[in-house]
Amino acid sequence: MTLVKHELRQGKTSFLIWTASIGFLLATCIFLFPEMKGQMEGVNDMFSSMGSFTEAFGMDRLNFGTLIGFYAVECGNILGLGGAFYAALCAVGILSKEEKDKTAEFLLTHPVSRKRIITEKLLAVLIQITAINLIIYALAVGSIAAIGESIPLKEISLMHLAYYLLQLELAGICFGISAFLRKGSVGIGLGIAVMMYFLNLIANIADVAEFLKYITPFGYCEGADIVSTGSLDCTLVTIGAVISISGIIVSYLKFTKKDIH
Secondary structure, X not given: OHHHHHHHHHOHHHHHHHHHHHHHHHHHHHHHHHHHHHHHHHHHHHHHOOOHHHHHOOHHHOOOOOHHHHHHHHHHHHHHHHHHHHHXXXXXXXXXXXXXOOOHHHHHOXXXXXXXXXXXXXXXXXXXXXXXXXXXXXXXXXXHHHOOOOOOHHHXXXXXXXXXXXXXXXXXXXXXXXXXXXXXXXXXXHHHHHHHHHHHHHHHHOHHHHHHHHOOHHHHHOHXXXXXXXXXXXXXXXXXXXXXXXXXXXXXXHHOOOOOO
C-alpha cells in the first residue's frame, strides 16, 4: 500500500482544490434557491418555450419551483461536469507520469510487479473519487437542511450515485488510455469528459442520435429521468460498467508489456 499512500499524497492538493470548488459552487446554488423560489413560475414558462435548448437539459420535464427540479438542472451540471473533469484528470496521467517525470527506472527497480503498480494506482484513483463524492454528498444534504427545505433523500441519493458511477466510468476509460501515453495529457482527459457531455446533449435534442446515450455516461445521469422514474436506467449503467472494466483490463494488458523508458 506504499504506492497508494504516495499517490494520495501527490494528489492531495488537486483533491482539496476540486473538492472545495465543486462544494462551494454546489452550496452556493442550493442557498440561492429560497431567493429564487418565488420567481420560478416565470422561469418555467420561459424555459418551456426554448425548444431544443429545453429538451437538451431536460427542463421540459422538471418543475423549477421545486427543490429537486432546481437541483437536478442547476446542481446537476456542477456535479456532472466538475466530477467528470476531476475523475478524468485523476486517471489519465497516473500510469504515464512515471515516464514523464523520469521516475520509471526508480520505481521498476524495486521488487514490485507491474500488476501491483497498476492495482495500487487504480486503488488510489478509486479512493480519491469515492472520497470527493462522499464529501460533496454530505455537503449537499447539509446545505438543503440549512435552508429549511425538506430533503428529497431518494432522488438526491440516486443523482449522486449516478454521477459517482459516471466518474468511475470516465476514470476507467482514462486509466486505460494512460497506459498508452508516455508524457501524460491533461487535454485528453478533459477532452473525453467534454465530448461525453456534448454527446448526451445531442442525444437529447435529436431523436436520430438517441443511440448516443448508450455511449456516454451522462445518459444515465439525466436528472429529469431519475426524478420521474425514481430509479437509474439499469441497461445504461450496465453498459457503462462494461466500458469502465474494459478500460481497466486494457490498462493491465498494455502496461505489463509496455517498453517503459
